[in-house]
Amino acid sequence: MMAEGIFIYLAAAIVILSVLVITRSNPVHSMITMLVLFFHIAALYVTLNAEFLAAIQVIVYAGAILVLFLFVVLLLNLKEEMVARRYIGPWPLGVLAALGLLVVIVLSLKSFIPGPSGVFTTEVVRAETNTKVLGQILFTEYLYPFEVVSMILLVAIIGAIVLAKKRLRN
């Protein structure tokens, strides 16, 4: 009963906050709402026995990515932004498309059949700690994707410097 109550609170908060994120006219308000949203998602990860990911959610998403967004928002002219039109002209069309997608996803959920269960039950993971189990899989089975991530990060460094640096020269 307790677990259901916590889930319902977190789910309601996440959905309401994500609607607020996409409807605020002031981008800074959107950003603050998103910060609260990320903390709620981290709490949801904790209830799903993924403590390490909850920490990563706070460190990377709330701590780094949102700060980056905030810097770019501060490049904007906020005064102009507050009075500008928020939505594109044919916005009902976009909402309609999104609702259609929701209907398709919910209908497809009916025919969902879970696959075979693995060996990492909650008890096994709790005995070993979440981070340790995750690390063992990450650094043995997922060795190649892990090395590819370093290439992606390298591309991100080079790409962002090339794109943003031009301004500094002239």
Place this chain on the structure above:
Amino acid sequence: MPSAFLPEEYLPIVIFMMIVIAFGLGTLAAGIIFRPKRPYREKLVPYESGNPPVGEPRYRFSVKFYIIAMLFVIFDVEAVFLYPWAIVFDKIGLFALVEMLLFIAVLVVGYVYAWKKEAFRWD
């Protein structure tokens, strides 16, 4: 179906968060209730050490801040990969060391590139 599980060791954090939020909102509410409200124009302008305020409070940031923030995000993600690595290092051993050195070597290339492009220079 997995067994029901609630991470009860996180309960102190939840209680702490609740106290923090209640304290913040409570003090603000108490201020609104108890303080006298007699606003006039000079009282409402932002305090600038006695001078009348000039210009906008929100000015545009330089793009230089952005480059630093972007590099921070990338190297933050790199650091995050080090946590599980440090935890499992004694189990996997030398193999783990080699793969992490490879990972960092690739990122050092990016670091050298950023250095050569003078992304860390302020002016």
Place this chain on the structure above:
Amino acid sequence: MVPLHWYLLLSSAVFVVGVAGFLTRRNIIIMFMSIELMLNAVNISLVSFSRYLSDMRGQVLVFFVIAVAAAEAAIGLAIIIALFRNKATAHVDEANEMKG
């Protein structure tokens, strides 16, 4: 015990909110945040699958998704800055030419 379907419904709801935001907003930064919302929705479903199928691979995948999201944020926001530089606008419907 919360059924798995509740988590999947939550995930699809957040994903659809992200899609709606991406399709309707004019401000390119809010559109970008909608993409982050969609990524988070997928992460929620992956973590709940990982929990209910007793398989840690879902969580490893979420780890990679977060790393890629960080790289994507850095590049995407650099492109947004390039847009500011060329058009001095954050509105996608004003950036409608192929040639700057």
